[in-house]
Amino acid sequence: MSQAAGASFSRLASIAGPSHVLEDPSLLAPYAIDGVVPSSAVRPGTAVEAAEIVKLAAVEKLSLVPSGSRTKLAMGMPPQKYDMALDLSRLDRIVAYDPGDLTLSVEAGATLAGIGAALAAHGQFLPLAVPFQKSASIGGTLASGVDSPLRQFYGTARDFVLGMEFITGDGTIAKSGGRVVKNVTGYDLHKLMLGSMGTLGVMTQIHFRTFPLPRSPRAFVASFERPENAWQMRQAIAESPLRPLTLDILLPGVPKLFASSAASRRVDEPYDAQTLASAGWSVTVGFAGSDKVLDRYAAELNRLAEQAGAASAATLSEDRVPGAFGRKREFIPIVLDASPATVILKLSTLPSRMNDVLANAGNLLAAEGVHWAAIARGAGVGYLALLPNDRTEATGVKLAKLANQILETTAAAEGNATILWCPSEWKSWMKIWGADRADFEQMKKLKAFFDPGGVFSPGRFVGGV
């Protein structure tokens, strides 16, 4: 335990209460990031307490990493310095929910499950079908920038976060945006917090626009022997009048993973092996609406699938929809369970180039005998999981080389590529945040302004920010 952190115990206890300051190593283990354990963890009960803790950290030159349910701490680079875990799980209140206005304000530690239940009581929801749905907090979801199959229709959090309250590096509580659905008053500082891995500020309260729950969600699956035909169907849907809720292409091998017992541990909803064809590329499309709308979707999708040369195509029976959707949502935890050393790459390109990027990656991996699985959103975001059989150093070196090569080819295709997940001990070999960015100088200036003392998650993000 560092002396500085030890010295601050009584101060932390006076802010959050002694029972909310953890120093026992066994209690601190769950806060470890890539094997780095903090000296203490503190659980503020209010935003004001959280701000006091940040202020204390700034004065004592301590570094902290904010967290919620700790489902995605493995993302990003390990913190260069990690004195304290700022556990926001007690900040879990729904501060305001006005179903008639379709607006919601929640504290950052609130869980997606809790929020979902509160909204469902009024027939509404947040379209954040992100991984770790059962336990993830809203703050961690936003800070990590994980996406959702529903982005096809609803976009990402950036499109429906209305405003935010957050703490800056000197412990000031600040806000931007507001609680109304349309607002251009002041700079949208809250957008900076999304996907920033807790390096710019600590979100304490977030204002959202909510949406009516889709009526009668359904899913359509078409399977193709060749990937170009699957992408042809994606393009045909984009050029049709259909506006599906989800549109994803599952690459070969994914249906088998979805049918595994590991997958059923991650997703409660039932699933059987007949849901998706076991071979080929599966285009899965989610849609919803009245019977008339459902019929129209089924007819149009069948026609488009046939035109694109589908080997099989069908609308899933109603009871199979939640199981299939849940597995698309939980792709990341499912592949994490599928190997002792899963490496997950996130690749985004223009939709028209995604097939080439994935095909190149697939060839590269096949040549080296590496198992892999991948899912691609129709919007042009792919998740490629490398699934080695062991976690040896030799494997790590090999996979790092392959992963970095894939990052390069994706960047060359004007895409963005990062390594979302990999074993801690391999991280130093991987370009976790991908190629150097043109706007990095501006990023650094923002970091220096919001967090001049380097209190928040130092080194976790792009370029060591």
Place this chain on the structure above:
Amino acid sequence: MRCNRPLNSRLINELQKLLGADAVLYRSEDLLLYEYDGSVEVARPNCVVFPKSMEDVVGIVRLANRFETPLVGRGAGTGLSGGALARKGGIQVVFSKMNRILEVDAANQRARVQPGVVNSDLSAAVASLGLHFAPDPSSQKACTIGGNVSENSGGPHTLAYGVTANHVLALKAVLPSGEIVSLGSGALDPPGYDLTGLFVGSEGTFALVTEVSVKLIRLPETVKTLLAIYDAVDDATETVVEITARGITPAACEMLDGWTLRAVEDYVHAGFPTDGAAVLLIEVDGLREVAEAAAKDVVDVCHLHNAREVRVARDAAERDLLWKGRKNAFGAIGRICTTYYVQDGVIPRTKLPATLRRIAEIGLKNGFQIGNIFHAGDGNLHPIILFDARDESQFRRTVATADEIIAFCIEMGGSITGEHGVGMEKDRLMPLLFTESDLRLMSGVRDIFNPRGLLNPGKIFPSGKGCGEIHVNPIPVAGAIPA
């Protein structure tokens, strides 16, 4: 920095050398037009320049630095908050000659454009591909994409399709230091802080935008446009509340009150009833089956709330006429009264009935005719206060009346501007929403990109003491065209 000091003639010479003599205006009669935008603000630049390329912009910025002269970007000058006015004088950079659509990628539904491209020109250019650029401010036939980016513009159809920020993927821009920055990417989810999201809506205070990459949206298969006519304003506002509460998301939901209706009908002959107390102009779109069902639901709700009549546009011509009425409303009002003050407050939608009642009371109390024509579906009000520009004291009372309305919006949990921007018009209202430390943080972010304050000075943040800018148009101006 001194305000509005005469420009160094050497600077004019240098600008002419850089851009050509015809791309630099500096005679006072040539500058007159550039004193105005669509707001009631006035501020005269010392010169106006017309860059043709990013290199030109860099050159202009470097000269501004060398001569320590303020700079402000401008598109078509349709803004409604003085965002593109040269509040401290200096060089106004007008982007009308950087108006090329650089690339349309239909397969990926993206376009790359220069900032001076007119909003509706982009949609027109991609219409044959079945696509459009969704943000549609009422000034869309004149306003530019660069201006839309600066102001994060909205429009009637942002109710379903989102504002400009939801449609911009990447930007190229010149910082006030002369440095070129490239933010965001055509591919989704670029890692790093969302600088694109931060720059969109920064009201031209961070950088001069020189290139914009946008998303293009597929045109809907079916569009149904309905006009619901009411004998009481409350019935119209209650209809909006219930449409929202039922989870129906129209593509647009606009309201015009009785007084506005008559003004518009006199001018546009859109077929609006002149004896109604209010109308709702509601559009639903999407897949045929979706739009038809939504239209039916909307009609039901309208009747439930005592709509006297609900008309459905039978064809594109009828629909266009209804929209022409809406989008030209401010021109229509300009015929009646040459000067008016438009507010842009936002309220939670459930508070619409109470707010409209309050606006009427405020008008009555202060002796002003206040018209209402606004984006009811997202609670974005545009109360219009008519006043006589020759009467200074009346103008002061107009502003006081508008402030009273804004204070009520904030009391209802709302905001001071939904789409027009803060600019030089609402800067003094910012403390109503943000604490001193919030504002310090925001202005600190501005200073990161604009450390010397050369770019668009005197905007957004309350300054206390300005340059004694004139608040009343010295001559009558034609009606502005708010979104």
